[in-house]
Amino acid sequence: MFDSSLFTHNIISFLKENGGNHLSHLILLQDKKVFWAQQKKVLITYKQIANKTVVLGDPIGEESLIQGAIKEFCDYSKSKGLKPIFYQISPKFMHYYHELGYRFLKLGEVGLVNLPNFSLEGKQGAKLRTRLNKFSRNCYTFNVMYPPYSEELLSKLKLVSDSWLGTQYEKGFSVVSFSEEYISCFPIALLKGPDGNIIAFSTLAMDYKNNISIDLMRKCASSPHGTMDVLFIHIFKWAKEKGYLNCSLGMAPLSNVGNHKDPFLSERIMRLAYLYGSIFYNFKGLKEFKNKFADRWEPKYLVYKKTFLPAMFMQLILLINATPNSKPKAMERIKYLLKRAG
Template structure:
C-alpha cells in the first residue's frame, strides 16, 4: 500500500514542479541588508541561538521588528520568506513580532516560512494558523556531564591517545587571523571539498570573511601543518556551536572525533553550559505508524537517500557525543508541503554567490528517483 502511495506522491510532486518551474526562478526582493556591526551588538546584548551565527555568511537578510527589539533572519525564494530558526531578541515580544512580520510579508506579497523552530515557541505559530512538520533533531552536549571516563568513553579515549602518541596537537586560535593562516585554512577546505560545491542558507560555507568572526579549533601535525579545523560560534548565552568543519582528505581516521573531544573539553574548561552539534536532518522523523504521511515519506528519504546525503552517518556521528536531542520543525501556511521541501532544497543547495535554481536532478535527489523510475 505504501509503495502505491509513494508513486502517486512522486507523480503529484513532479506535476507541481513542472507547472511552477518558471515561477520558482522569479524571486521577490525586500532589500533588508544586514548591518553586521549592529547585528553583532544586538546578539551580544540579547543572545542568539544555534543558527544565529550563520548570519555572518551574509547570504541572508534581517527584518527588525518591534522597534529593533526582535530580528528575523530570512532569505527570499520565489514568493516565500524563509526564516532561519526562531526570531531573535526579546522573547516577551515574540508573538507581536510574528504578527508584525506576517503583516509585512502580506503587504509584500510573500508568505513566511519558519525553518528549524524549537518546540517551546510552537504555540505562537499555532495561534497564527501555521502547520508543522518535523524535519530533524538538534544534537546537544551538556558540558557539565561530558566525560570520557567509563566504558562509554573507551573508544574515544583510545582514539585520542593514538593521536597524542603520534604527536598531533590541538589548540584554539582567536581572531584576527593572518593572511598566511587563512591561506592554509583555505587549502584544507578546498582539499575537503574536492569536486563538491559549497551550500548555503542553513549549511555553512567557507570564506575568509566568515571564519574570521570566530575562534577556530585546529589539529596540527608535529611540524605545525594544519590537518583539520572547526569554527566555534557562541550564542552569547553561555552556549557554543561546533560550526564549520573541514579536514584534509589524507588526515588519519578519527580526526573529527578527536576535534570534537578537544573542543568539548575546551568549552567545558571555559565555563560554557552546552555545545550544539547542529541538526541531524530527518533524524527520528516519521517513525510512528500514526505520523503524518509526508513525515513517513521523509523517513523513507532518511532510510534510502544516503547516496545523496549522509543522513544516517551524520546522525550516528553526533550520537557519539550528544547527551540531548531537541526536535526541530518547519512551520508553514497555505502552501503544499512538497513545494516547501523543494524551495528549502533550492536555498540550501545555492551558496551566497549563486541564485537558487531548481533542476530535475534536485527533484530526483529529494524523492530518491532512479533514472529508470521508482524509488531507489
C-alpha cells in the same frame, strides 16, 4: 552603499545584548535579509524564494515581544504578496504559530552536549579515549586561535576546506559555507599533524549565553581515520575549561521523523529519505556520528500554512543549495543533484 563591517558589528552587538540561538551566527554569512520587528527590539532573518519568505530559526529578542514580532513579519510578508514559512523552529515558541493558524512538520533534531558532564572516563568513553590517546602519542596537537587572522593562516584553512569539498558544491542559508570574512568572526579550533600542518579545523560560534556551537567543520581528504572525533573531543574539553555550559552539534536532518505510530504521509516519505537517501545525503551517518557525543536532542520544526508540500520542499532544497559565493542557477543545481542520484 552597504557596509559589510558595520553590518557585522551591529549584528554581533545585538546578539551580545540579547543572546542568540543555534542558527543566529549564520546571519554573518550575509546571504540573508534581516527584518527588525517590535521597534528594532526583535531580529528575524529570512530569505525569499519564489512567492515565499523563509525565516531561519527562532526570532531573537525579548521573549515578551516574540509573539508580536512573528505577527508583524507575517503582516509584512502578506503586504508584499508573499507567504511566510519558518524553518528550524524550536518547540519553545510553537504555541505562538499555532494561534496564527500554522501547521507543523518535524525536520529533525539538534544534538547537544552538556559540557560540565562531559567525560571520557569509564567503559562508555573507552573507544574515544583510546582514539584520543593514539593521536596524542603520534604528536597530533590542538589549539584554539582568535581573530584577527593572518593571510597565511586563512590560505591554509582554504586549502583544507577545498580538500574536504572536492567536487562538491558549498551550501548556504541554513548550512555554513567557507568564506574568509565569515570565519574571521569566530575563534577557530585547529588540529595539526606531526609535521605541524593543519589537518582539520572548526569555527566556534557563541550565542553569548554560555553556549557554543561547532560550526564550520573541515578536514583534509587525507586525514587519518578518527580525525573529527579527536577534534570534537578537544573542543569539548577546551569549552568545558572555559566555563561553557552547552555545545551544539548542529542539525541531524530527519532524525526521529516519522518513526512513531501512524505518521502522516509526508513524515513517512521523510522517514524513507532518512533510511535510504544516502545517495543524496548521509542522514543516518550524520546522526550516528553526532550520537557519539550528544546527551540530548532538541527537535526542530517547519512551520507553514496550507501549501503544496512537494513544491515547498523543492524550494527549500534549492534555497539551501544556493551558496552565498557561487550561486549556481536552479536548473544547474537540479541537474547536479540528479547526477548524484544517477
